[in-house]
Amino acid sequence: MTRPLLLLPLLLAACGNLSQVGKAPDFSPLEGSYQHHSLYSTPMPETADPDAPTDASSLWTGQTTSLLGDRRAAQRGDILTVVIEIDDKAEITNSTGRSRTGSRSMGIPQMFGIPQRIDESLPEGASMAEAVETDSGTSFKGDGSVSRKEKLTLRVAATVVEELPNGVLRIEGQQEVRVNYELRELIVTGYVRPADISRQNEITYDKIAGARVSYGGRGQITEMQQPPYGQQIADTVLPF
Template sequence: MRLSVLLILGLLAACGRLGQIGKPPELSPTDTGYELSAMANPGLPQVVELRTELDQASLWRGGRNSLLGDRRAEGRGDILTVVIEIDDKAEISNSTQRSRSGTESLGIPQLFGIPQRIDEKLPDGASLADAVSTSSNSVSAGDGSVRRNEKLTLRVAATVVNQLPNGVLQIQGSQEVRVNFEIRELIVTGYVRPQDISRQNEITYDKIAAARISYGGRGQITDVQQPRYGQQIVDAILPF
């Protein structure tokens, strides 16, 4: 019964992939999701600017579209650039060694003559004078090391999808690049403070709270690198 279920699941998975043979993987649609919703419905403006005829004729206006205006993202629907430059190195080495030995002995040679009376009834060679004698010896040693090196440099445009009551901005950005039959996708989400956004309307990844950065791919190369479904099922089921 279990074998039949596994075969059916394998056939269903294979049928789903048969439709992709000879075709490049499709890009995700851009007309759905939180980003388009935030851009299409940015919300009501909190400040209404009243311009007079003198203000319209002036070269030094204070709006965002002026020459010296602040173009940083500040509300729902605005776009900013996320700069991802990860260059982390970690190296940990631990070594432990432990040894212990112990010896215990217990005897009752004299106790109101009671041991002598008991010894008469014990088998030959047995005596309470050396009733219990134990010894133990244990040795343990361990050695471990961790070495990691990661380097990643990326830039992606993200959209402000929500503004929290305290002014913190929730951002979400995605990027997909298709080369032949392989898609490389980058996804960034998190929370940023407006004051951390630079004058160039950029923010680095280390200033994003609850940052979730995903960089991967899908396509023919990724499929070849992954184990077959049957192998994954066997690895999950086998206890050894």
């Protein structure tokens, strides 16, 4: 009964994959996400009193719809553009060398005739004049190098999902693009200061605290690049 129970998770995983055979990967639903909740929970602006004086014809109104109004994201539910331009290159080379030699000798050739008396009871060739003699030597050499290059250029719209008490905004952006049977997914989360948002309502990734950028995908091509589940389990369980 043990073997069927061990094979049950593998069979369930295989059935889940078989249900997607011949189908394109589904998009992730927006309903229930932080972005959806933030957009729908943002209070609507109050309706102006028709009898109250209006300054709609003025260019100096503070509303975002005015000519000189600030259109930058500032509260929960607002949308801004995140610009990701990563072009990192790192090369590190280390070399370490160490060597040590040591030699020690100790003997008692004369000490009130005591060594001579001890020599009489020692095996042939042994003498207290050369009681102890040691030699040691160690050497170590290590070389290491790291070479890395990353380049990524992306733009994605993100939503302000939370406004912290100190004014910092937590943003989250998700973008999915499906081409044939492969779906590319981009996720960006982090914390930004309203002052770092440009007048074009954009912010670069290097100004996002705790930035988390995930760029990947799922589909037929991604599945072919991954080893089968059985091989992954065998690589994890087998000790050799």
